[in-house]
Structures are given as C-alpha cells and as structure tokens.
Amino acid sequence: MSAPQDLAAEAVARAKKAGADEAQAAAARTSYFEIDYSSRRASLARSVDSLRIDLTVFRAGKRGSASLTGARGADLDEAVAAALAAAEAGVPDPANGVAEGFDSLATDYGPERPDRAAMSAAMTEFGAALAEQHPKIVTDGALYAFTDAETGFANSRGLRHVTRRGVHSFGLMFAARDAGRTTSFNHTGWQRFEPCADLLASGSLRRLLDEAALSLDTKPAPQKFVGDLILTPDAADTLIGPLAGALSGHALFAGTSPFKDKRGALVAPPCFSLLNRPRGATFAGGADFDSYGAPTQDLDVIRGGVLNEFLVDFFMARKLERPQTAGAQNFVVPGGDKALSDIVAGVKRGVLLARFSGGIPNSALDFAGVAKNSFYIEDGEIRGALSETMVSGNLQELLRQIYAVSRETVDFGSCRYPYIATSGALISPAP
Template structure:
C-alpha cells in the first residue's frame, strides 16, 4: 500500500510542478520555480515502559517562488490542491515586494534524478531492533530510565523545477533512531541526555548507533555530580556529538549568507587564510557513501558536490547560497553545509585524556548564540572533569567561556577514533585556553 502511494506521488508531482510553472508565466511572472515535496513517515514509539504506537504519516508541501520585475513572491502550502490560488498568492506577494537585482532562480541547466536508500520500511526489523535495544539497555545499564525512544523510516521525495528548464529530483529512504533518557538511583537522578542517529540498515544494532552506548554508560555516572569552586583556564575535550554543534555554530556565525551580507563575519576577509590550527581539516561532504543524512540536490536546485570548509587550518570556502553569493560578490558554495567530515588525528582518545592536566570532557553545550566578535558563554551539560590525565567527577553548574575564532586556533589534539551518526563523521577534539568556572 505504501509503495503504491509513493508511485502515485511520483507520477503526480511532475504534473503539479509543470502546471504551477505554466500558470505563473501565464499570469505575469518573468521567472518561477516550484519545489514539490512528499514525505511518508513510518514510526514506532516507546514511552512509559511500553511500545505504544505504530503509525504511518503522510505530508505534502509545495513551495512556489515567482519573480516579476525583480520582485519576489513566495508561497508555501501543505497540499497539492488548488495551484491557481497558490500562484495568485505568490504573484500578489511579489507586487508588494521591493525590487532586488540579486534575486534569480537556478540557471545551471540540469535534468537529473537521484534515488538513495531503502524506499520501503522494514517494520519487522524496526520492531525487533527496538525490543532488543530495550532489553540490552535494561541488562547493561539498569539505572537508565527512558523518557521516549522513536524508530522512524522516512521516505522523502523532492522535485525542484523552474522556468529555465531545470528539473532536479531526489528520493531518499532512511531510518532515524532517537532516544531521551536519564539515570535513576534511589532518590538521585541525573539530568536528561539524548542520542540520535540516521542509518540505512534496519537490522543495525541500535546500541551501536552514534554515541548511544557511551552516553548511556556515562549517564549512569551522572547521578552524583560535583560543582566546581572558582575559575581556571583549561582544556575542553569535545565529543563528536558536541563537535557537530560547535562546527554548526561556526558555519552560522562566520560563513553563512546573513553574516557575510551584513559584513559582520570575522572571517569575511579570511578566504585562503589561516583560521584554525594546521591539524584541522573540516569538510561538508553530502555525497559521502553511507552517510544516510546526505543530499544530492541543494534547496536552490543545484547538484551538490563535496566541499572543503577548512583544510590544514586554511579557510577554503564559505557556505553561500546563490542569493548570498550575488549579494556579496563571492562564489556560490558547492553545497549547503552540514554532513560534516573531519580528518582524524594520530592519538587515541585515551592518550588525549592522559595528556590533559585539567579540563572538561564536554558532551553538550547549552548557551546563546555568539556575539559578532565570536565570544561565547554557556553551561557544560552531561560533562565530566578531567584532572591529571584522568576523567573524574560528573559536573553540574559549570560554565564555559571563550572566543569561537580563538578556539579554532587553539585546537591541539584530534583523536584517531571517529564517530558517525549518519549526519557526520567526526573525531574527539581537544581545545586549550578555555575559561572554566563553577560557583
């Protein structure tokens, strides 16, 4: 039944897009683009000690962009019905917009179709994998209490078409594991922790996904925590899961459309110059084989390519859309970022910890967005103190402050181990000269 629904959508979405583009031109648009997306989600949900839900959800969206006299109108709707109304609303929005010479649509003429992953869910494997994960968790980590566990299969098909003749279609089928949990020990509890991974093989042992097993083991140790006294300058040993968030913050604060267009990025003049330690190479690689969270087509209709962000400490590319590139006079990037791959180092995590005099094993960082100067302050969550080369106490109420740009330059060690959760392939990273404080 689900396969029939997908085939029906596959047949109809080209007709929908063609009709919308035709109507847009007929009613006065100079150019138009249309993105038709359909999603089928099959999910199994565990909460309150039992598997409580098995369901399939359907979601369709259409996003229309029209240009009339260099004025843009955009409309999104969650139905394939009434394209005439949607086109009229987009044209009406354009009438009230200001002209912008940077506005355009994809002009890289391609007609391509990409299909990746498993298009049909294996419900039996999803269920059996969840049952096994729950059983293994109870046996190996008896203090863990799950708030929720979700296993999903997502089938997403996305068609980009425009009046320049571009037609780019991508269909991806993959699984998502997510869990939220805490540890209970008599009257003591840990703070909440979470693990998430994207994967292709439904028969994968869920315990092995991403950092899941390590996080379960560490959470059991977090029912007893220590609050630091005073302040010191030390090291952060950042886990891959946390490192993804930090690199994402670097992308947003230094490399993206907004900060480059408004001229607030500290890296605006740093292309082909050093911005990180020489041992740092970071790539946005959406075409990495086996990376379930990858993509082949950008949101603007361009074919995605792998791309170096930082290579041997040198900034190689910004993450700019077509619009951002036009506004800044810089080059459009080969992809939209994410799908992070970082070159591993030569030392094991154990060696890196052993060589750390005092610092934190940082699993999660909770803080606001950095200022335009890159200064960043927040709380270390689900983290541990490192003293004299050993991981010691679980921490609470511990603050971290530093400067994001300086932190990149102060990366001193990178582990030879990497972790993948389907969205990234990242190692553990040590950063020196960070201010750490307690009460």
C-alpha cells in the same frame, strides 16, 4: 497520480500564467513509518503518507513563497495567489531569481520501503537491552523511523531535478534516575540508509547512557581556571555551527565575519580540517541540489588548518557577485591519529564537554554557557561529573588552539565528527 517532478512543473506553469516573472517549486511525496518506544516497550507503530509543494515566485525583483499539502488544482491556484501577494508586499532585490545553466539530476538512494518486522524486532530488543544493561535510564521519547521521500524540482528556466531517499532514523531523549536523584535530559540521534539491528550500540548512544548514570553524582568545577576542552562528537557543533555561520555568505555580506580577509591563511592547526560533504555516498541526510535547484558540491572548507573557501549559497553568491560554493551543509571533521584515552591522559585541567547550553555567539565568536552532561578532568584522569559549571571564551581562539582530534569518530548521517581537544577556555563554578 502525478509524479513529484510533474507537480512541481505544473505549479511553476500556473505561477507564470498568473503573472510571475519567474518561479520555482519543489514537490515531495513522503511515506513515513515509525515505532515509538515508551514505558520500556515498543508502544506504537504508525505510518503516514503526505504530499507537500513549496512554491516561490519572483515578480518585479520581489520574492514571495507559499506551501500546500495535496495537489488539487484549486489548492495550487490558491498557493500561487498567496505567493504573488507575498511578493507584492516584499522588497525588491536584484539578487532574487531562479537558477539556470545546470544539468538535470535524477538520483536514487536507500531502500524503497521499510522492513517493519525487522524494525519492530530491533526496537523490542533495544527495550530489553536498555532495561537490563542501563536500569537507571529513563526515556522521554524514542523513535525508530523510516522515511521514503521522492522530491521533484522545477523552475521557469527549464531546470528539472528528481531524487528519492529511503532513510532510517533513530532518536532518543533520556536521563538517569536513582534514589530520588535525576540528571538533566540528554539526547542523540542519527540517520542512515541501511536498517540497524542493534540500536543500543548505534552512534554514540552506549557511551552517553553510561555517562548519564555516572552523572547522578555531580560537583561543580573546584574553582575558576583556564583549561582544556574536549568536545565530544555530540557537542562538536558547539564549535562547528558558529564557525560555519562566520564563514557564510551572510557574514561576508554583513562584513561581520572575523575570517573575511583570511582565505588562504592558517586559521587552525594542521591537525584540523573541516570538509563539507553533502554528496557523500554514506550521508543519508545529504542533498544533491539545494532549495534553488543548484547542484550541491563537496568542498574542503578548511584543509590542514588552511581556510580554502567560504560557504556561499546561491542567493548570497548573487548578492556578493562571487561563485556559489555551498547550498547544503553536511560537515566532516576527519579523525586524527590519537585515541581519546591518550588525549585525556595529556590534559592537566579541563572539561570533557558532552553538551553545551548557552546563547548564540556574537559576531566576534565570544560565547558563554553551561556545561551539561560533562566531566571534570585533572592530571590526565576523568575525576567526575560536573554540575553548574560555566564555560566561556572565544571560538576563533579555541579554533587556533586545537591540539588534537581523536581517531574515534561518530557518523550521525548528516555529519561525522571526532573528539576535538582545544585549550584556552575559561571554566568556573556557576554563581
């Protein structure tokens, strides 16, 4: 059986022979094992092996792509033909092309195979502990899985990479139910190299389950007011996701980034930093090279409140004629020196935001949506769970108004976040 890097190289060779000017391919051979939990028991275990090849060709400045499962020669030729046809229908762009000038990578992370007995025991113990400690919780999908993926990359300029990652992952969707009352569903999950013996204590799960039970009794915000937001680690992407988009090469090229002229300037208080760590040794969801085969790099995007660099991937670097700085995004917001309890104690009025349901912020970073699984804070105390409460504001302004980050952090395996406290959000009962 051919190695993934050899399959990727074969796909590239066939594309060149068929008339592509340049080509690149990634082949991934994956072994997957999962245990499903439903009806308060580990109910299903299954394993799947798969092979996928993703091919991209470039011809006359145009780009076309195709994917296939398996590695039969006839299927490869069909994928090459489909990719070339897609390129023929495309639009020329001088930024199209393959990467060059990088040293080849060969990396290896995590175990090669799962301990199925240990995973099954952990899931069984999780079910028993969930029933005993959180009797009001109902679940709708819980998976404990192990994925071993070997990925090979090749392009027509001779670039070759290979990496293997053995990763455990866990995900749970849940709600609370009691006496005819039901909360909205919430979810959480993580990735890690090492197995987990105590799933209930992992990540942010225990806190979220406790909060779900408390959310059976809810009230809307008492009135409209401008107050504080404390973003939980699970909700931090409400800020970080749009911020990353505004700092991207696409936003720079479109001229829509509100930060386009602020490199080297203070865009947040000194307590806040945003670091990109795709090569982090503990990040099971990290990456050593991007979809173009360009090696990823760790980057201090914002350090001590100062914007140091934008997130420019390989393609946008060519369009913008500037150095590439990012090919994968695995963000870390370092923890601070204050406990969450101390941050809450300093809030006059605000919301502990655990989940946000709303549209994508506009280019000015204005946003609006509904606080879900969240809690009202007044005079330094959490007063109760919220229902039908709107939260709106401007994320650029909220970034400037951050006044604390907690020392508690949660590592999700692809990112690591603390609680982030800011002010200036408009909070109001939903109409």
